[in-house]
Amino acid sequence: MPLDIFIPYWGDPSYMKETVNSVLAQNSDDWNLTVVDDAYPDREIERFLSELQNPRIRYIRKENNGGITENYRTCVSMATEEVMVILGCDDVLLPNYVETILDAHKRFPGAAIIQPGVQVIDENSQVVKTMVDVIKQRVVRPHGNGSQLVSGEFIAANLMHGDWLYWPALAFRTDRIQAVDFRDGFPIIQDLALIMDMIYAGDQLLIDPIVCFAYRRHSNSASSSKLIDGSRFIGERDYFALAASQARELGWTKAERAAKLRLTSRAHAIALVPKALLAWDTKAAGTLSRHAFGS
Secondary structure (H helix, E strand, O other): OOEEEEEEEOOOHHHHHHHHHHHHOOOOOOEEEEEEEOOOOOOHHHHHHHHHOOOOEEEEEOOOOOOHHHHHHHHHHHOOOOEEEEOOOOOEEOOOHHHHHHHHHHHOOOOOEEEEEEEEEOOOOOEEOOHHHHHHHHHHOOOOOOOEEEOHHHHHHHHHHOOOOOHHHOEEEHHHHOOOOOOOOOOOOHHHHHHHHHHHOOOOEEEEEEEEEEEEOOOOOHHHHOOOOOHHHHHHHHHHHHHHHHHHHHOOHHHHHHHHHOHHHHHHHHHHHHHHHHOOOHHHHHHHHHHHHOO
16 A cells, blocks of 8 residues: 655755655655646756656646645645655655554554654754754643554644644545645645644544654745744634634534633744844734734
8 A cells, every 4th residue: 555645846946856865765665756846937856757767756747836725735636545645845754754654554544644753854954953843842742652542622722732743744544634625814824724624523643653754944934934024823813713613613612722822822923022023023023912912
């Protein structure tokens, strides 16, 4: 049973080549790779993949740029294997990723989402430890030894307190992710929104401690570029209000309360206020403050 790996491509060709090479370097050959090029102006990746002449790699180029949400939808709709992953075009699979995911699926076939262990790398592919990731992995993430299968209000409330998941590292049961859709209007937080919709629908999340993925964190990401101006947090605030209403309909009072509190999101905004003020951006400082202290 091959792992269906999809890369919605738009970005730096050098990072993308590193990503593709990390797929080729897997200990297991039980994978298929589909690259969906969202009409990136540079055709270098198309040439690179053509030269590889690997029958397990499929390249599709869209005629027009549709944006990341539409490209995610395209990837999900094309998946045909039992398990799929939407890999970031600047992230790196460690050599044991495919075998780790397929083994986890074999042991826990009911899990709709698999979160394996992750290390963080910088722009130069060096392993780093940032304050954000220390908090995500040591404070917010559920504690426990070995594999953990979680679901229901427990994990819903946990993720509303803080999203500690690493979206590009996640593997999904294809039938379960195809049963939902990405929500329009949340381009930065769309990944959490989809995962929460799956959890609200009763799906299970498997936490596997085996480190097999390298998540790239750098200042040029879409989410990072929208931090200082505060625009990211407008979308977050709207989403948390929606998530609270979903929890309320299920009678999940702890999850509803967590969504209203959105503690780590508020703390993140507070931490950015001084940077906005130093940049003399009072509008951004106001947006950040409203997110941090508003209802």
